[in-house]
């Protein structure tokens with residue numbers, strides 16, 4: 505991994521790396537925050553998945569997460585949201601193609617050549633982080649909107665892999681809202697089994713690990729009724745007996761002003777889980 509940015513930040517370092525991704529077949533950028541504790545030994549890792557239109561820059565420049573990562577001693581990893589480049593398929597719309605990878609493995613042309621964000625986040629990126637940074641094996645995951653969907657879906661599909669999961673304004677009813685339907689139709693085609701395999705509402709029914717989900721949702725969010733529908737997640741968790749901590753926040757919108765207001769609560773949630781000793785299974 506080649507470091508292309510370095511900024512001193514809260515006693516640690518906010519870096520940006522680029523690397524050739526085997527999974528995606530393109531160069532990828534990823535933000536890595538190293539807390540001060542990482543100078544002295546291995547620390548846990550918290551993965552952030554960003555939303556539509558984002559690169560690796562949005563979270564590291566807008567969320568204000570580094571203060572809390574430094575306080576709790578966790579590495580923050582914030583990758584780009586899709587494969588990129590002139591040879592990578594794209595779409596003029598903001599909600600498909602580059603900047604809108606949706607954290608799934610595309611099976612349809614022209615997307616299947618590069619769009620394998622699920623494998624990138626689940627396999628390639630953790631391997632790179634383990635090989636290049638002072639990371640313990642303890643990991644957690646969170647994200648925003650499209651990335652909130654990605655975080656919840658990936659945690660549910662990979663029991664035992666993450667210590668905790670949380671989301672801001674996640675697109676949870678992925679098969680029932682315009683953003684999700686458009687992306688799944690393009691990337692996965694009309695295959696109902698492929699849609700079901702990445703639908704958090706379906707995954708909740710058969711989950712073998714009941715990792716509590718922390719969600720913050722602004723009630724002033726312009727997408728709440730059309731794209732987010734937190735009531736559907738609430739009902740699905742209640743039906744499945746899955747623990748959900750849903751904080752509905754009056755006035756807050758869909759932006760990073762909202763995320764930065766509650767990012768400290770989310771990092772505390774993850775740091776608490778990441779530092780718990782696990783009993784041997």
Ligand SMILES: N[C@@H](CCC(=O)N[C@@H](CSC=O)C(=O)NCC(=O)O)C(=O)O
Nearest residue numbers: 555556557558562598648649650651760
């Ligand atoms: N129409 C908007 C939509 C883009 C948008 O709101 N993107 C969000 C994530 S939405 C769900 O995944 C975001 O995080 N934007 C980046 C930011 O820094 O705020 C548009 O104007 O493009």
